[in-house]
Amino acid sequence: MAVSDHQEQNNRGSPELPEVIVLKQPPVFRTFEDHFSSRFTLLKASDSELPLDQFLAANAQSAQAMLCSGGGPRISDEILRQLPSLRLVVTTSAGLNHIDLSECRSRGISVANAGDVFSADCADYAVGLLIDVLRKISAADRYVKKGHWANLGDFPLGSKLRGKRVGIVGLGRIGIQVAKRLEAFGCSISYNSTKKKDFVAYPFYANVCELAADMDVLIICCGLNEQTRHMIDRKVLLALGKEGVIVNIGRGAIINEKEMVECLVHGEIGGAGLDVFENEPDVSKELFELENVVLSPHLAVFTPESFEDLRDIMIGNLEAFFSNKPLLSLVTDQ
Numbered sequence: 380m381a382v383s384d385h386q387e388q389n390n391r392g393s394p395e396l397p398e399v400i401v402l403k404q405p406p407v408f409r410t411f412e413d414h415f416s417s418r419f420t421l422l423k424a425s426d427s428e429l430p431l432d433q434f435l436a437a438n439a440q441s442a443q444a445m446l447c448s449g450g451g452p453r454i455s456d457e458i459l460r461q462l463p464s465l466r467l468v469v470t471t472s473a474g475l476n477h478i479d480l481s482e483c484r485s486r487g488i489s490v491a492n493a494g495d496v497f498s499a500d501c502a503d504y505a506v507g508l509l510i511d512v513l514r515k516i517s518a519a520d521r522y523v524k525k526g527h528w529a530n531l532g533d534f535p536l537g538s539k540l541r542g543k544r545v546g547i548v549g550l551g552r553i554g555i556q557v558a559k560r561l562e563a564f565g566c567s568i569s570y571n572s573t574k575k576k577d578f579v580a581y582p583f584y585a586n587v588c589e590l591a592a593d594m595d596v597l598i599i600c601c602g603l604n605e606q607t608r609h610m611i612d613r614k615v616l617l618a619l620g621k622e623g624v625i626v627n628i629g630r631g632a633i634i635n636e637k638e639m640v641e642c643l644v645h646g647e648i649g650g651a652g653l654d655v656f657e658n659e660p661d662v663s664k665e666l667f668e669l670e671n672v673v674l675s676p677h678l679a680v681f682t683p684e685s686f687e688d689l690r691d692i693m694i695g696n697l698e699a700f701f702s703n704k705p706l707l708s709l710v711t712d713q
């Protein structure tokens with residue numbers, strides 16, 4: 380069947396295909412929407428002129444599954460209450476902070492996420508940001524492009540990666556891959572996590588401030604929840620110190636951004652590599668002026684290759700659910 384036939388069929392709705400609610404088109408739809416619409420009847424709230432609550436009341440009362448993403452509306456108690464048949468939320472993200480997990484748990488709704496599909500790309504990116512900040516690659520690029528090399532002479536030297544003491548905050552799927560990469564670069568690794576991990580010999584710090592005090596670099600790899608919101612504050616940053624570098628590929632609000640900006644502006648920490656921010660897509664303007672800060676628009680996880688894996692795991696989860704098989708990436712600590 381041609382792609383346009385699939386779309387036409389889906390727009391009419393296909394009663395024989397299981398229904399999946401989509402509140403806002405997830406990024407994976409940019410390339411792969413047809414793969415979903417040929418298998419499921421997509422109930423797309425964003426294509427409707429109705430306000431969300433009216434759309435859900437009119438179209439989604441029997442739907443058992445929802446596909447959502449980190450960039451879409453929060454899957455809140457209020458939304459969940461309007462969906463009496465919902466039994467599965469599949470999110471295209473690794474992070475889960477946009478889903479009311481405890482409400483899902485109490486309503487018996489399973490949650491599946493992107494599992495491990497983004498971990499390698501995200502870990503590569505964290506290492507990239509760190510090397511960029513330490514060796515001043517983006518700043519050197521600006522220097523050459525502005526013609527300063529010929530006019531002003533040599534550019535200031537960066538700092539060596541090998542031998543750096545790196546503290547990983549959150550040794551989950553992504554954190555462990557960051558640790559392995561940086562170990563290979565000759566860094567020494569320690570970590571902070573909700574609990575000590577038996578599968579690694581890296582030193583464990585229960586206290587993130589104590590970790591920061593002993594490290595040259597902190598890399599934030601944990602998820603955002605009420606325990607981790609603003610966990611990295613002025614006290615932790617001062618413990619990291621004047622030469623210390625912070626990298627964040629987790630979620631912006633894990634760091635108190637206002638306090639971090641103050642520390643950077645006053646030279647109280649050495650630099651930052653940031654892919655995530657508290658109020659995306661707004662970024663604190665003070666950061667734009669700082670040569671020791673590398674900024675990126677929340678894309679550490681995305682490559683075209685990982686999108687293919689994401690498509691497969693999303694479809695795999697939905698198909699498993701509708702055929703009563705185990706989910707591929709069930710969130711177990713829900």
Ligand SMILES: O=CC(=O)O
Pocket residue numbers: 449471472473474475493497680
């Ligand atoms: O930030 C991206 C994700 O959580 O997958």
